Amino acid sequence: MDVKEINKYGQELIDCLKLKTSPIAIKLIPKGGEIPEGIQKVDETMRHCQLVDRVRRTGEEFYTLGEDQMCKGGAGAMGLGEMPPKVASGEFYYNKLKQFSTQGAARRTLERVPKLPPNTTEAILYSPLEKASFTPDVVVVICTPKQVMLLTQAMMYKTGGRVEASFAGKQSLCSDGVVQAYKEGKVGVTVGCSGSRTYTKIADEEMIMGIPIELLADVAAGLKEICPK
Numbered sequence: 001m002d003v004k005e006i007n008k009y010g011q012e013l014i015d016c017l018k019l020k021t022s023p024i025a026i027k028l029i030p031k032g033g034e035i036p037e038g039i040q041k042v043d044e045t046m047r048h049c050q051l052v053d054r055v056r057r058t059g060e061e062f063y064t065l066g067e068d069q070m071c072k073g074g075a076g077a078m079g080l081g082e083m084p085p086k087v088a089s090g091e092f093y094y095n096k097l098k099q100f101s102t103q104g105a106a107r108r109t110l111e112r113v114p115k116l117p118p119n120t121t122e123a124i125l126y127s128p129l130e131k132a133s134f135t136p137d138v139v140v141v142i143c144t145p146k147q148v149m150l151l152t153q154a155m156m157y158k159t160g161g162r163v164e165a166s167f168a169g170k171q172s173l174c175s176d177g178v179v180q181a182y183k184e185g186k187v188g189v190t191v192g193c194s195g196s197r198t199y200t201k202i203a204d205e206e207m208i209m210g211i212p213i214e215l216l217a218d219v220a221a222g223l224k225e226i227c228p229k
Contacts (some may be wrong), residue, residue: 001215003135009220010129010139016227017147021056026178027134028078029063029123032056032090033114036134039063039125040045047071048078049173049196050111051141053128057201061127069124071195074174079121093170098195111170114180138181139211140173142202148209154222155215165189172196173208181210187219 005115006025013023017090029035033193042051042062054060054200069075073092076083088173093099100106129139141151152163167176188210196202212217 007201012220016223024140025129026138027136031122046071047076053200055126063123063125075176077115079115082118114175124191140177141209148182154219157222177208177210181212185212
């Protein structure tokens with residue numbers, strides 16, 4: 001699949017679903033890999049969820065290193081450095097955020113968060129899908145439940161089956177939206193997390209779908225068949 005084809009699919013997603021913001025192309029550059037020429041480094045330190053939200057609204061394309069990622073939990077999940085010990089142990093969610101009854105409950109939840117091995121990612125590329133200059137690993141779509149329904153129906157159009165959602169309302173745009181689709185090669189649906197809904201403009205009525213690039217063509221083809229004309 002070449003870049004022009006990927007861009008075409010991006011525009012088809014926008015047109016069929018009547019999206020108000022762009023689907024986001026995300027690529028994880030492995031450790032030691034090269035960043036494509038012509039892509040600029042992001043101009044400020046932000047959280048991954050903020051970067052995703054910025055790109056879908058502004059149409060910018062850029063890359064980030066670990067030093068550009070403000071949320072080290074999200075960066076660690078995507079292999080940009082180590083997962084902070086207090087996040088990995090559940091202490092942060094238990095003691096500071098008060099989101100669990102015990103630290104053990106928090107730890108068990110964080111142990112099941114999809115993550116890549118520490119320090120295996122060199123950089124992350126971000127772009128609107130319809131304008132991306134690179135082939136992404138994952139496409140993240142932030143949209144309404146009805147639009148997620150249509151994406152699900154599009155995914156099922158060719159072969160049938162079911163979309164299996166796995167989420168905990170923690171590390172949603174990084175672990176659920178990117179890493180899970182990247183590792184498993186399956187479409188995943190998630191609902192956001194406290195961080196992504198605090199630090200971005202993601203609306204209360206929006207949710208997230210992560211689509212591995214290998215399935216993008218099938219999703220786009222299915223959408224053309226089932227979207228309201």
